[in-house]
Amino acid sequence: MSVGESTAEQRLVRVGARDIAVTERGAGEAVVLLHGGGPGASGMSNYSRNVDALAQRFRVIVPDLPGYGRSSKRVDRSDPFGDLAGAVGVLLDELGLDRAHLVGNSYGGAAGLRLALERPDRVGRLILMGPGGIGTTRRPPTPGLQRLLAYYGGEGPTRAKLERFIREDLVHDGSAVSAEMIEERYRASIDPEVVANPPLRRPASLRTLLRMDLLRDKRLSRTATPTLVLWGTHDKVNRPSGGRLLAERMPHCDLYLVADAGHWVQWERPALFNSLTTAFLSEESA
Template sequence: MTDVSLKHHQVTTSLGEIAVAEAGEGPVLVMLHGGGPGASGVSNYHQNLPALAQRFRVVMPDQPGFGGSYRPTEADLDARSITEITVDALFQTLDALGIERFHLLGNSLGGAAAIAMAQARPERVTGLVLMAPGGGWLPFGPTPTEGQKEMFRYYNGGGPTEKKMANFIRTMVFDHKQFGADVVKARYENSLDESHIEFYHRYNAAFAKRHGMDPLWRDLHKIKAPTLLLWGRDDRTITFEGAQIMLKQIRDVQLHVFGNCGHWVQLERRHEFERLVTDFLRERA
């Protein structure tokens, strides 16, 4: 997937095993993936590694339920939200790796975890990059959004197919033509793990019980790290208009909006994303 050399770890936490891939040297940049079917740290960010690993020690955990990490049970998800579970598991993982202070980047579901981590332990986060994060945003329109509906639909109604994955990707991006059949096939194949499918049904049921993401927007003022918001103007999953509360409540914040761009900024505007992230975080090492 990438020419960059990756190191892989399985880190034992009190919750379960967390899979971590990392590359590069320098200030630590923890990158948290989104919550779509087939998502993982490497699958979501591998194309950005050649640029980012030149400047940072990039650490990519698979969040609980995804990739090579353990699958939370129904009882786990009844007791705590997926974001609360993830924050606990990730801080344990970083402690085990000897990482005390770090830059933090998250997209969508991973953006929710990044917000919650920066709220819970603000002294550990040196710079924060949020790409259309869940939980910190207040939608102007109806919910679930178009993209959220497509995610819920993927594993239901007969289960996953390449056609459904193609529809999912079309909803995530502005111009699906830049993502060919090879991307659809790879993401589809990544989504077929039976334990992940079982988890996804539990995960969607838990969201329904909790009426969506944790309301992290209530405590945005607890974020102390300098924060960069990256958003696609045409995002149909975590819609751009909902960013206003983050601009008002986060003390040290700036926003960059990409026209003709959807939910996957790191893919759709790859080079601009890499430049903005590098420049922003380099000044905050």
């Protein structure tokens, strides 16, 4: 494992031609938490209310996905989910892990699902929260997803645009989000490297869009990976109906619709999320 510059908790792991910033806590079975793709996102900010609770039972690994946080900013936009899935797979290699449980929110959920489809031997159990790529060619994007994809367009990133997205689209109760969180995310979103090369934007071609529609993947109906899908009933970014579509296609998929939550279930309902996650990942494999 190639490790670069470190903070008190975080270190850089060389993954192919990129560096991925990783935070670890706890011991036990490995659980990798994959964050969403909103502006200014990072692993620890996405899972700030979950890591310590999960670390009581598991070895919790929290990367900043490529394009975010302290990780390298390059993402293959012709196949972003495949690129991120591949990076997570190599990260497991560098950490000496043959297999890990994956927990993915939104963009990270799509990456986790793609890895489970391509390398099921590497994934123990899979938890998805409002994952991307579910029926993306079947209906127009939600207003929340449109605002997310347009963040770096037009006049460019602004604090007002980010605040609207977080308070109105990301969570159900926008008043619960602090001004400090908005400011932290905004500052991260205007990193010059990110502005020059945004990690998430509108697909540039129909081919890319089709690659990002994971419901089109015939492997869904054959996957043996035990999967739990959590979806906030007030999700304004990815439609909650996507949960039923996954449960209908995946043979070992449990679905839990979460009341009083939007796109950020793990932050809005942390006690429920932590309890469900611990219980599901602790079950013996079928």
